[in-house]
Amino acid sequence: MxxxxxxxxxxxxxxxxxxxxxxxxxxxxxxxxxxxxxxxxxxxxxxxxxRPSVPQDLSNYDFIVIGAGAAGSSLAARLSENPQWRVALIEAGGVENIAHITPVLAGYLQQTSSNWGYKSVPQKLSCHGMINNECALPRGKVLGGTSSINYMIYNRGNRRDFDGWAAAGNPGWSYEEVLPYFLRSERAQLQGLENSPYHNHSGPLSVEYVRFRSQLVDAFVEASVESGLPRTDYNGESQFGVSYVQATTLNGRRHSAYSAYIKPVRDLRSNLQVFTFARVTRILIDEATKSAYGVEFHYKNRPYTFKARKEVILSAGAFNSPQILMLSGIGPEDNLKAIGVPLIQALPVGKRMFDHMCHFGPTFVTNTTGQTTFTSRISPADVISYLLAGNPSTVLSSIGGVEALAFLKTLRSDLPKDWPDIELIMVTGSLASDEGTALKLGANFKDEIYDRMYRELAQAQQDHFTLLVMQFHPKSVGRLWLRDRNPLSWPMIDPKYFVAEEDVEYLLDGIKASLRIIEMPAMQRIGARLLKRQVPGCEGHEFASDDYWRCSIRTLSYTLHHQVATCRMGPESDPTTVVNHQLKVHGMRRLRVVDTSVIPVPPTAHTNAAAFMIGEKAADLIRSEWS
Structure with missing residues (x-):
């Protein structure tokens, strides 16, 4: 009571x-x-x-986990289940607030200190619609990590992804072997899937269908079926098809890694200590034995050292984990020599990076009214219903406007028929939804993109929706490196989007597929039609021609925060890999990387669900070794 x-x-x-x-x-x-x-x-x-735990210099812990994102939080929570083990969880950011837990505000979070705020180096072949051709690369800097600022989409991936990991020399990572870890983390509340063997109902992480639904998404799902896509549970037997989106929310509120794993236990376990606003600067390594024995970090502008009796575990994400490794002397010899960091272990850290690039569009207007998510339409009555009455069906529970996903194949694909190439993300809105105050800024779009394409939609509050087109299996390979040895500097990030021309053609095929869906009767009943606003910089091409869309793809380039492979998993005999199948850093002792940076190739998924799975599996790997 x-x-x-x-x-x-x-x-x-x-x-x-x-x-x-x-x-x-x-x-x-x-x-x-x-x-x-x-x-x-x-x-x-x-x-x-x-109030965070206040660090005591030279404290000893059994395990030190660096980074409180999905993998780090789940791992720290599981390790601390053993009351004999002292676990330190170190996070560079702070604590969630009401904006974080309110899904409709997701777009605004990228303008806060909860986002590291990374940008790419200027891109030659993509992000032409961004200021200085720099792609925004949001990553979470808060307890919960990126799970606290993302769009909450829960998508595990395709069974062939994981079978491919195992076949590449990573025993234990096949679909049948990782599925139990997806299930262990999940507490599904999915109407109609109560008896599905692909879902669990007793894990820490809540997964549910977004309760708020517009008429637009109903029309999209119906039209997708009319176009030949089956209804599917994309986290079940087959990904191929269309579905209302499954989200990491609990009764319409964001359910982050912190909310699911750490918050329920941090006050009950004296052996788990959580440190916020603590910036790790390097891992302490005994060079003679190549053993990690602690970490250095800054807290309130003072240096501190923690010692680890058993292991140091990097869960700082696809950018920060490789950065910390390199600052500690583990990485490419040429980069470390150039910045004056003594080499301890030569490994291809950051040499390979994949990401899912998508096209922000096309956008379609409709004859409906009051269906598009405009934040200016949120009323005090909506807030009262959401907060006081606990109503999970208000617009505040909309995950940034995302309402449905469609998974499909293109004609050029040489992959098996049950392995999708393209995802369509149905969003009941666009850059107009927040009148240029959030998503435009977070994505680094130029003013002229908003002014010429979306401002009129915002002023008229005209109903519309956008189909973001994302490619699952890009061929373009980027990289990450350090410009200097200052641990507070950003890493240099060059995704090299669209270096492989084929990636543009896949997105073009996805755009054409979205246009075919719009021709279906369900879409025509709501008057759906392409927004005829010329993309700035593409005026030299006939509107909606193939070359126009190719130009649009390179201009309205948009990442969905799915960077992987910067600390790639694989056998030590593979010169592109950094960790083995037990997530141990090659050639090192008592040092692992546990986050999405170990994913070897781009998955057929958003990466948040996989991060939870990796944390859960790593907990078993570690427990089996130290127990």
């Missing part, structure tokens, strides 16, 4: 905070908020709830 009472007391300040965030409140809200907090005695309560 006491915890329920406290949760109800929190609702008023949460409501006021969200109203303030949405610009619906008045100038006295700050005073009123503080008055209410003090009146119900919550100031100290909130401080206690969010």
């Amino acid at each position: 006491q915890s329920t009472h406290i949760s109800h007391l929190l609702l008023l300040p949460l409501l006021l905070l969200l109203l303030l965030y949405l610009g619906e409140s008045r100038g006295d809200v700050n005073r009123l908020l503080l008055d209410q907090l003090n009146q119900v005695g919550l100031v100290n309560l909130l401080e206690q709830a969010t």
